[in-house]
Structure formats: structure tokens, C-alpha cells
Amino acid sequence: MPGAAVYNPTMMSEEPRRTRSKPGERRKFSKDRPPDPYGVEMPWRLFLAVPLPEAVVERIDRVSTRLAQKEWPVRWTAPGSAHITLHFLGEVEASQAQLLRMALPGEVAKHTATALQTGRLGVFPNQRKPRVLWMGLDGEPDGLNRLQSALGRLLATLEFEIEERPFSPHITLGRLRQEISGARGMEIWTTLRGFELGPPIDVPIEEVVLYRSILTRDGATHEPLVRCPLSAARQP
Numbered sequence: 001m002p003g004a005a006v007y008n009p010t011m012m013s014e015e016p017r018r019t020r021s022k023p024g025e026r027r028k029f030s031k032d033r034p035p036d037p038y039g040v041e042m043p044w045r046l047f048l049a050v051p052l053p054e055a056v057v058e059r060i061d062r063v064s065t066r067l068a069q070k071e072w073p074v075r076w077t078a079p080g081s082a083h084i085t086l087h088f089l090g091e092v093e094a095s096q097a098q099l100l101r102m103a104l105p106g107e108v109a110k111h112t113a114t115a116l117q118t119g120r121l122g123v124f125p126n127q128r129k130p131r132v133l134w135m136g137l138d139g140e141p142d143g144l145n146r147l148q149s150a151l152g153r154l155l156a157t158l159e160f161e162i163e164e165r166p167f168s169p170h171i172t173l174g175r176l177r178q179e180i181s182g183a184r185g186m187e188i189w190t191t192l193r194g195f196e197l198g199p200p201i202d203v204p205i206e207e208v209v210l211y212r213s214i215l216t217r218d219g220a221t222h223e224p225l226v227r228c229p230l231s232a233a234r235q236p
Contacts, residue, residue, distance in 0.1 A: 043091035045213040046100070046225075048151060049083035050144075052171065055201050056118060057082060060135065063121070063197070064173055067133075072188060074133060074174040081222055082171050084137070086148045086208065089160055099158055101210060101226045107154045108208045108228035114143035116169070117200035120193070124168075127189035128182040134170040137203060144169055144205050147230070151208070206230055 052060075061079035068076055119136030148167045155162050180188075207230060212223045 044094050044097045045091050045215070046089040046097055047211050047213065048086040048089070048104075049209055049211060050086065050205055051083055051207065051209055053202070053204060056171075056203055059118065059197070059201060060171065060173065063135070063195070067173070067191070067195075070188075070191065072184075073177045073180065075177050076174040077172055081220070082173075083209075083211075083222075084144075084169055084171060084203075084205075086151055086167075087155060087162055089155070089162075092160065096158070096160070097210075097212070097225065100155070100160070103154060103158065104151075104208070104210055104226060105228040107150060108147070109231055111147045111150065111230050112143065113204065113206045113230040113232060115139065115205060116141065116144065116203045118171075118197070118203060119200070120197065121173070121195050122170075122192060123185075123189055126185075128185045130180075130185050130188055131176050133173045133175070133188070133192065135173055137169045137171070138200060141169055147205070147208070 057079050060077075060082050064076045064079060067074075116137040116139035119138040122134055122136055123130035124132040124134065145167060148169075152162050208228045210225045210228075212225055213220045214223060
């Protein structure tokens, strides 16, 4: 599929032969050279998400740039990497990733495309001890909720471990790097609640992407493994 890197087992045969670790032995890597993310023994860090349109990415960029001037201890999400997470799967074997890549398009196609709108800003889990700063989503979430639930059932049949907490659609803007006082937490929450965003922007829910998150010294990069479109909405 255009724009998606497809898992190919033959890619590994082009790498130099490596010595496998013994069972139960932790593999050691050089401090000067990060582990090869495509190495035979490296797990794949996966998540399912809905990508964002350029107009929303630009708004996130403007919001994050202004909030970064507050010098809060926040690790801001790169605007181009922002998305609506449906399921975070963590580290899995490459073979399990391949099974999901094949099963995902058929399940996603059972659902009809919909749309939400950008909403106000907020925090998780609470205003005195925030850990995540987010942009909310307004509109009718039923279609997205059904999609997320169905994908959870698919993941369970493929023996993936999924999070138990309720699904709350949002766009992560940043995460706190350290514990802060209740007073500082209230400062952050009050600032976000009073932040002037402008008119809502449409957020189309038209495809689900299986991403692989690759950790580097410069942060995480998100590699799309497969893009799965939802069915087109019926015209009245």
C-alpha cells in the first residue's frame, strides 16, 4: 500500500549474521551503537491509531509552541506524530505483528467513516496531579467507540494483551516528565481550560493505521505498517 512499509521476512536475510542470545540471557548492546530495530531478536512496539488531517496538526503545533513558553516540565509530542490512539499494544514478536497486519483491514472495513471536531484542552488523570496534557474531541463518538471496541475483540482473538481502562478519545499534546506540586498542577489545568483555540476543526475518522514505534536517541518515530480505510459513508 502506498506510504506504508510492509513487513517482509526476507529483509532480515540481508543483515549480517548475528549470534543469538541463549534462552533467559539478556542481550548486550554497545553504548555507542543503538540496537538494530530490525534485528532478529528485537520486539516490535505497536499501536493502532487514527491519523490527523494537516489542519489539526497545524493547530497542535501552534498550541504546543505557545504552551512550551510556560516552561512546564512537559515532554511535548511532535505535532506530526500526533494521532488518536485506539489501542496501545506494547512490544510483540514480529510474527504476531504480521498476523495483525493481515487481519486488520477486513475488520476496519466493516465500519463506516465518521467525523469528530477538535475540542478544548485538559489533563489526565486529574487537575492537581496531571500526567498527560490533551486536546479533546467533540461530536458524536458512537462510531469511533464501536470501532475501538471491535478492534479490541479482534486483538483478543489474536492473543494480544489490551488495556482494561475505558476508552476516552483524545489527542495527546505532551506528558509530564516529573512529579509536580498540586499548586503547579492547578496552574496547568487552569491555563489549559482558559486557552483560546479558535473555531472547531473537523477530524475525519476515515482510516486506522497500525504503527510501529521505533525508539531512537532523538525520540520515537512512528512507522506505518498498514493503512486500513473505513467504508465510505452512505449518501442520503
